[in-house]
Amino acid sequence: MATTWTLDPTHSELQFKVKHLMISNVTGTFKNFNLAVETDSADFKKANKIEFTADINSIDTNNEQRDTHLKSADFFDANSHPELKFTSNQYAVNGDEGILEGNLAIRGVSKPVKLKVEKGGIVVDGYGQTKAGFTVEGKISRKEFGLTWNAVTEAGSVVVSDDIKIHAEIQLVKQAN
Numbered sequence: 001m002a003t004t005w006t007l008d009p010t011h012s013e014l015q016f017k018v019k020h021l022m023i024s025n026v027t028g029t030f031k032n033f034n035l036a037v038e039t040d041s042a043d044f045k046k047a048n049k050i051e052f053t054a055d056i057n058s059i060d061t062n063n064e065q066r067d068t069h070l071k072s073a074d075f076f077d078a079n080s081h082p083e084l085k086f087t088s089n090q091y092a093v094n095g096d097e098g099i100l101e102g103n104l105a106i107r108g109v110s111k112p113v114k115l116k117v118e119k120g121g122i123v124v125d126g127y128g129q130t131k132a133g134f135t136v137e138g139k140i141s142r143k144e145f146g147l148t149w150n151a152v153t154e155a156g157s158v159v160v161s162d163d164i165k166i167h168a169e170i171q172l173v174k175q176a177n
Contacts, residue, residue, distance in 0.1 A: 003042055004175040007035040008131060011171035014054060018142070019161035028070070032058035037172060044119060044132065050088035050100065057082065074149035081107045091117075100136070106145035113140055115166070130174035138166045 014033050017025040033054035040046040056078040059070050071078040088102035098117040103110045120133035142148075142164050150160055 001177065002048065003039045003177070005037040005039065005132065005172035006175055007033070008171040008173045009033075011131075011133075012169060014168045015166075017165040017167070019163070022161060025165075026061060026066075028059055028061040030054040030056075030058050031060055035170060035172070042122070042130075042174070044091075044098075044122075045093055047088065047091040050086075050091065050102065052086040053083045054085075055083055075147050077107055086113070093119075096120075104140065104145070107147065109145045111140075111144050113138060132172045132174070134168075134170045134172075136166070136168040136170060140164050140166065 012033075012035075014030045016028050018028075020026045033052065035052045036049070037047055037051075038049040040048060056071060056076045059067055059076070061067055061070065070076055073080075076084075084104065084106045086102055086104045088100055090099075090101040092099050092101075096119040098119070100115045100117050102113065104113045115136050115138035118135045120135065122130065122132045124130050141162050142160075143162050
């Protein structure tokens, strides 16, 4: 029997990091995102369906001017593409570690990606809810998704790197069947 899990948003976060001027990382988050998981078993050995969406307008890099630029047509084009979406097609598990494969769609461009998943565990909380925790990490090329804006400084340094590191701390809640 299938088990459905939903996101516990107060105990989950989605971050990304990108090199700025090729000397340091800038960290951003998506404040509004959703995740639904369907598994064949309560131990996550087989996940039938994993769907994730993030609201582009919820992007936050702790700099309003930069956030506005990221939402513009130079980057995510939030007016035309208000969300990014990941849909899984395979989840391979070995102990508490796994590889999640699927398609990531950003700005109308869908590409296959692989993400490393580490299961933190499954517990019953003080309210009787079964919760599962995961750390998810990966790296994508922003240019492959049409986020091609860039600039070069007078000294010849690239302003924004192509590689984007993804880091998510996810807590799921098991739904009653």
